[in-house]
């Protein structure tokens with residue numbers, strides 16, 4: 001698939017050149033993988049003297065690419081496929097030599113050829129002896145690469161392998177990853193978008209100590225908030241009572257009841273324009289007007305419970321889309337809404353289950369006035385509330401057309417969150 005049509009993601013092509021700091025690159029690869037990136041390593045022949053190919057292949061879970069003129073590695077114009085593949089090229093460590101070759105536009109090995117052929121942005125992490133770094137030739141090369149759009153991170157000051165103390169040390173791997181993620185975010189479809197996410201269960205209080213709730217852990221909503229933030233969005237998370245840490249950079253508003261959740265989301269949407277609202281929370285369907293003002297005795301529970309003024313709860317998604325989504329007055333800025341629906345479907349052949357989920361999802365999508373809905377099957381293995389993984393169908397509406405995308409077999413909720421964002425951005 002061409003660069004232009006593939007949803008933007010987190011594919012990092014890491015070029016390792018032949019400096020002593022290459023010994024730190026397995027750590028760098030691990031840090032990229034931990035940040036949700038796919039990593040393909042390319043090594044220069046000199047790099048192989050400083051770090052083992054086996055280590056890099058193992059931590060990146062892909063064979064390392066090294067040779068340009070090798071029929072086995074090259075396959076069908078493999079170096080160009082390699083150059084087209086990444087969202088970002090990172091060169092770490094970047095030697096004085098590779099900087100010079102890239103500046104001159106040389107293509108004398110696989111690394112230099114990929115640097116010449118790629119259209120992806122390039123982030124360089126130079127590492128070399130202080131005098132090599134300060135040399136006018138190196139500084140002129142940097143200046144030229146900058147004018148062509150290259151970005152640089154480091155080098156740092158410190159003790160160098162050659163014994164000198166000064167500028168030239170490769171910047172630490174976590175800082176390279178942070179700079180790379182910032183660069184990926186700044187270019188992706190979610191950059192600077194405003195996203196409102198609801199997560200977790202809500203509680204309906206029967207009395208001051210008892211409440212009705214559900215099995216939602218908040219994990220899917222938190223994963224979506226985190227993925228959107230990482231993709232560069234400004235994210236507000238309205239969280240029901242859950243024990244999860246707030247994802248870094250996400251603004252969190254804690255609520256307990258369905259009415260508090262509605263009020264928090266309504267207030268956000270009234271004050272700011274949001275691009276997307278993801279209603280991931282499992283909101284209680286029953287509310288009680290008031291509840292018992294005091295703790296009920298065990299002996300009176302059965303008689304008092306039916307008299308507490310139960311009513312069905314407000315449908316938060318439908319209420320919000322009517323005011324801030326599809327139902328917003330013509331000409332006013334409107335948010336797009338993603339709903340989540342867990343559906344019970346009777347067992348049967350896979351294609352019939354799928355058709356039934358699509359039917360239920362379509363009906364919900366229209367009834368709620370949402371722009372997209374993610375439906376999954378309650379009770380399917382590896383899916384839903386109590387599971388670390390999830391899978392389902394995303395139905396996205398464009399005018400009267402509804403596109404259906406399947407997420408595939410159950411995957412970690414963080415990975416599913418990234419899939420949802422990529423798929424929404426591409427629809």
Ligand SMILES: Cc1cc2nc3c(=O)[nH]c(=O)nc-3n(C[C@H](O)[C@H](O)[C@H](O)COP(=O)(O)O)c2cc1C
Nearest residue numbers: 017018019020044046047095096097098127128129
């Ligand atoms: C022990 C040793 C350490 C080296 N460290 C560096 C270094 O940190 N930075 C650098 O630019 N070159 C360094 N070099 C020189 C490069 O390895 C040399 O310029 C090589 O041609 C670079 O090839 P490449 O750019 O294709 O990887 C070092 C050489 C040796 C022998």
